[in-house]
Amino acid sequence: MTKPGRTIFLIVETVVVVFALLYFAGRFTSNVAVEYSDPLENFKYGSTGGEILTGIPYSIWMTLPRIFDLPGGRYESFGFLYESGKDLPIGVSKRRYQGIDRVSFNCAICHYGSVRDTPDSKPMLVAGMPSNTVDLRAFYKFMFDAAKDQRFSAALVLAEDKTMGIHEDFINRQIIRYYAMLAMQSFMLGYSQRLNFVLLEPEFGPGRVDTFNAAKVLLNFPTGPDKMPENERVGTADFPSIWYQRKREGMQLHWDGNNTNVAERNRSAAFGTGAYPPTLDRPNMQRIVNWLLDDAKPPKYPYPIDAALAARGKAVYGELCDRCHGPDGVNFAANYKDLGKVTPIAEIGTDRHRLDSYSYPLAVNQSQFYAGTKYPEERFRHFRKTYGYANLPLDGIWLRAPYLHNGSVPTLHDLFETSANRPPTFYRGDDVYDPIRAGFKSNSSNRNGRTFFLLDTSVVGNGNQGHEGKYYGTELPQTDKDALVEYLKTF
Ligand code: HEC
Numbered sequence: 284m285t286k287p288g289r290t291i292f293l294i295v296e297t298v299v300v301v302f303a304l305l306y307f308a309g310r311f312t313s314n315v316a317v318e319y320s321d322p323l324e325n326f327k328y329g330s331t332g333g334e335i336l337t338g339i340p341y342s343i344w345m346t347l348p349r350i351f352d353l354p355g356g357r358y359e360s361f362g363f364l365y366e367s368g369k370d371l372p373i374g375v376s377k378r379r380y381q382g383i384d385r386v387s388f389n390c391a392i393c394h395y396g397s398v399r400d401t402p403d404s405k406p407m408l409v410a411g412m413p414s415n416t417v418d419l420r421a422f423y424k425f426m427f428d429a430a431k432d433q434r435f436s437a438a439l440v441l442a443e444d445k446t447m448g449i450h451e452d453f454i455n456r457q458i459i460r461y462y463a464m465l466a467m468q469s470f471m472l473g474y475s476q477r478l479n480f481v482l483l484e485p486e487f488g489p490g491r492v493d494t495f496n497a498a499k500v501l502l503n504f505p506t507g508p509d510k511m512p513e514n515e516r517v518g519t520a521d522f523p524s525i526w527y528q529r530k531r532e533g534m535q536l537h538w539d540g541n542n543t544n545v546a547e548r549n550r551s552a553a554f555g556t557g558a559y560p561p562t563l564d565r566p567n568m569q570r571i572v573n574w575l576l577d578d579a580k581p582p583k584y585p586y587p588i589d590a591a592l593a594a595r596g597k598a599v600y601g602e603l604c605d606r607c608h609g610p611d612g613v614n615f616a617a618n619y620k621d622l623g624k625v626t627p628i629a630e631i632g633t634d635r636h637r638l639d640s641y642s643y644p645l646a647v648n649q650s651q652f653y654a655g656t657k658y659p660e661e662r663f664r665h666f667r668k669t670y671g672y673a674n675l676p677l678d679g680i681w682l683r684a685p686y687l688h689n690g691s692v693p694t695l696h697d698l699f700e701t702s703a704n705r706p707p708t709f710y711r712g713d714d715v716y717d718p719i720r721a722g723f724k725s726n727s728s729n730r731n732g733r734t735f736f737l738l739d740t741s742v743v744g745n746g747n748q749g750h751e752g753k754y755y756g757t758e759l760p761q762t763d764k765d766a767l768v769e770y771l772k773t774f
């Protein structure tokens with residue numbers, strides 16, 4: 284080769300190498316979430332950062348339901364809510380990380396509900412309402428089982444990608460073929476062993492989860508039947524509503540009132556989306572939180588309300604309930620009487636498992652999260668062990684059925700009966716509303732490809748006792764009970 288030829292070759296080679304390096308550097312350091320300028324869309328589909336450590340590659344997420352023959356080829360049978368024209372359900376976010384699109388849960392997977400008039404009518408989807416239809420345990424069980432199945436194969440995923448028109452470029456196809464599937468498989472196997480205690484607990488069904496035993500796993504506390512105190516093992520909690528967060532500042536909240544700080548409750552919640560201190564998407568989390576502080580509100584009760592009956596209910600409420608639950612569904616604040624304080628378990632008398640599952644050692648050790656990270660100011664300082672359940676505001680209470688912290692009472696009507704007269708079993712997961720009893724229908728076992736969950740109140744953690752007696756409305760004459768229910772519909 285002549286000298287100028289060699290020089291040109293070297294230059295070209297260098298340029299190619301530099302471009303290749305830049306390309307791969309760019310590709311493998313990429314970290315960009317899909318952005319939503321509208322705050323509500325951001326709440327539904329925006330990222331908290333969970334994709335980075337615990338995300339599932341988009342191709343795998345999209346194809347598994349088809350490979351495993353889930354109804355409709357989507358995750359609807361777990362109660363996930365799909366809007367028309369959207370590939371992902373509400374509560375699932377997407378981010379390109381290291382060149383691969385990955386998905387993860389966000390807050391909306393547990394805080395976005397559905398309500399409809401009849402089985403055939405279009406549902407109204409409500410932001411900030413408990414995810415009454417979503418069965419996370421069934422979803423995780425599906426994923427854990429899938430990862431162990433022969434059909435969990437790159438060949439099937441890539442073939443399904445083609446059928447579905449999902450384009451992964453050459454490099455990503457190799458990553459899926461030789462790395463991503465195996466990595467997800469080993470992650471799922473490890474994760475399923477750590478979360479195995481959940482599968483050994485009584486089933487939650489839709490709309491519930493064990494909040495704080497999951498935090499024990501993150502802290503490497505010993506978990507499981509033989510390693511935990513008997514009374515701490517079951518911590519089933521109903522998903523709460525999360526409207527009007529600013530007005531809740533300073534209240535002792537979470538079901539047991541273990542934290543008075545809204546910002547900390549949000550950061551603690553972020554763990555539920557797989558976003559840990561190093562990976563939390565702080566700017567987007569702040570946007571979600573800002574929206575929750577002031578803009579997230581319950582929709583008005585859409586069915587007729589008997590104004591005279593409601594007025595009578597208002598008077599009864601003022602006498603009995605106002606001191607613990609605040610004046611109404613809107614005008615509440617932390618310093619109002621006993622609102623946002625804890626009623627001792629001996630007095631409230633509801634199922635104590637969720638309370639006991641949050642232990643003193645956990646309260647102490649939760650301050651370890653965020654300690655020693657770049658964000659010491661984010662360390663938890665407000666978690667406390669308590670001895671009862673919190674007197675909570677009742678905004679949008681018509682949409683928060685089933686009731687009590689363990690979701691053991693299907694309707695408002697039933698809540699004002701003594702526990703002996705509350706339904707001993709009922710189905711959870713339906714979104715058809717029953718305006719007469721004020722709650723969701725709870726007598727069908729399945730509909731439209733969805734199986735509902737039979738909640739048995741005799742199972743540990745599901746007890747439907749408590750919140751009874753003269754201060755709680757269960758001894759009132761029937762018309763006063765009806766009046767209370769009517770008034771609560773205005774909240
Ligand atoms: C896996 C389901 C799940 C996810 C995901 C989740 N939450 Fe929650 N959230 C819950 C449950 C369950 C509780 C009740 C905790 C308890 O007391 O046991 C709760 C409680 C809360 C509370 C306190 C409510 C109150 O007033 O007592 C807030 C605020 C909250 N979540 C916000 C969020 C935010 C913000 C996100 C996203 C960063 C989020 N949650 C993600 C399930 C979830």
Ligand code: HEC
Nearest residue numbers: 603604607626631633672673674683686687688754755756
């Ligand atoms: C002494 C305080 C106190 C009084 C009085 C009281 N409650 Fe409660 N209420 C609570 C506590 C604490 C809880 C949560 C208990 C649990 O979930 O285990 C609760 C739960 C509820 C819930 C269910 C909330 C949900 O999201 O599931 C409703 C509805 C309710 N109360 C309505 C009333 C009404 C109506 C009255 C008056 C007849 C009343 N309460 C009287 C303390 C009180």
